[in-house]
Amino acid sequence: MSKPILEVRNLTKKFGDFTAVDNISFDIHEGEILGLLGPNGAGKTTTIHMLLGLIAPSAGSIHMFGLDLAEHREEILQQVNFSSTYISMPFSLTVEENLKVIARLYSLQNIQQRVDAILEKLEMSDIRSKLTRKLSTGQMSRLTLAKALMTEPKILFLDEPTASLDPDIVHKIKAFLKEYQRNAGLSILYTSHNMREMEEMSNRIVFLQHGHIVAEGTADQIVQRYGQRDLEEVFLKLAREPKAQ
Ligand SMILES: Nc1ncnc2c1ncn2[C@@H]1O[C@H](COP(=O)(O)OP(=O)(O)O)[C@@H](O)[C@H]1O
Ligand SMILES: [Mg+2]
Structure with a gap:
């Protein structure tokens, strides 16, 4: 297998006495979609915030493209991006204007072409002149x-990219992401507490509970290991276990 594009080793985050992420290690390979699955409060968003360099780990290391994030933050983050349902964007700009601002911030070339191409890919060409404040939740997700x-x-x-969306839009976003990932060889870390979505989207799953990795593998491997019928049953079994002291 190829060398991992992302390597997390013994990553830990403490907020005061509370340990939100507890000594986790995992890899993502080129072109792979890794699903970070876990109930609310498991530590998924905290992990992503550390991977984006937004908060500093209490212990452990993060390497991307073979480089240490602590030492090569800017270089790494130029090749990384992030989307979440909870992201906010300037509301007084149109869809197209918002994308152009991003393109300029990143000093991208051929801005109009890029904007046109991405709008087309996400079926947003017809709402390019719509004010961001007037977008529906589904349109807002596609914009982020x-x-x-x-x-x-x-x-x-992608931190819960489909949270609070209706099933039709979720289906479209998932189909789009899978095709995009196939064509562009993009590596994705995808968080969700929706088991079915995880099974459909991820090549491999890391199951987080109280900041610990409690299971890892393909959905089938995890289901077999726990002797349950499906991922949802494993999830319920694990989610109901009290936190080990
Ligand atoms: N800045 C913070 N200060 C204190 N506790 C935090 C902070 N951020 C997150 N937490 C706690 O860390 C735990 C994990 O949170 P989070 O990573 O957001 O979980 P998830 O994304 O899996 O729902 C939660 O118990 C949360 O309350
Ligand atoms: Mg979260």
């Missing part, structure tokens, strides 16, 4: 995804 893909990242972090 467009924003992240504009910079043609090699690694994309």
Whole structure:
């Protein structure tokens, strides 16, 4: 197998006495979609914030493209992007204007062409002149995804990208991401607490519970190991276990 594009070793985050992420290690390979699955409060967003250099780990290391994030932050982050349902964007700009601002911030070339291409890919051409404040939730999600893909990242972090969306839009976003990932060889870290979505989207799953990795592998491997019928049963079994002291 290829060398990992992202390597996390013994990563830990403490907030005061509370350990939100507890000594986790995992890899992501080129072109792989890794699903970070876990109930609310498991430590998924905290992990992504450390991977984006937004908060400093209490212990452990993060390497991307073979470089240490602590030492090569800017170089690494140029090739990385992020999208979340909870992201906010300037509301008084149109969809197209928002994407152009991002393109300029990243000093991208051929801005109009790129904006046109991404709008087309995400089926947003018809809403390019719509004010961001007037977008529906589904349109807003697609805009944050467009924003992240504009910079043609090699690694994309998606934190609950489909939370609070209706099933039709979720289906479209998933189909789009899978095709995009196949064509662009993009590596994705995808968080969700939706088991079915994880099974569909991820090549491999890391199951996080109270900041610990409690299971890892393909959905089938995890289901077999726990002797349950499906990932949802494993999830319920693990989620109901009290935190080990
Ligand atoms: N800045 C912070 N200060 C204190 N506790 C935090 C902070 N950020 C997150 N936490 C706690 O860390 C745990 C993990 O949170 P989070 O990573 O957001 O979980 P998830 O994304 O899996 O729902 C939660 O118990 C949360 O309350
Ligand atoms: Mg979260």
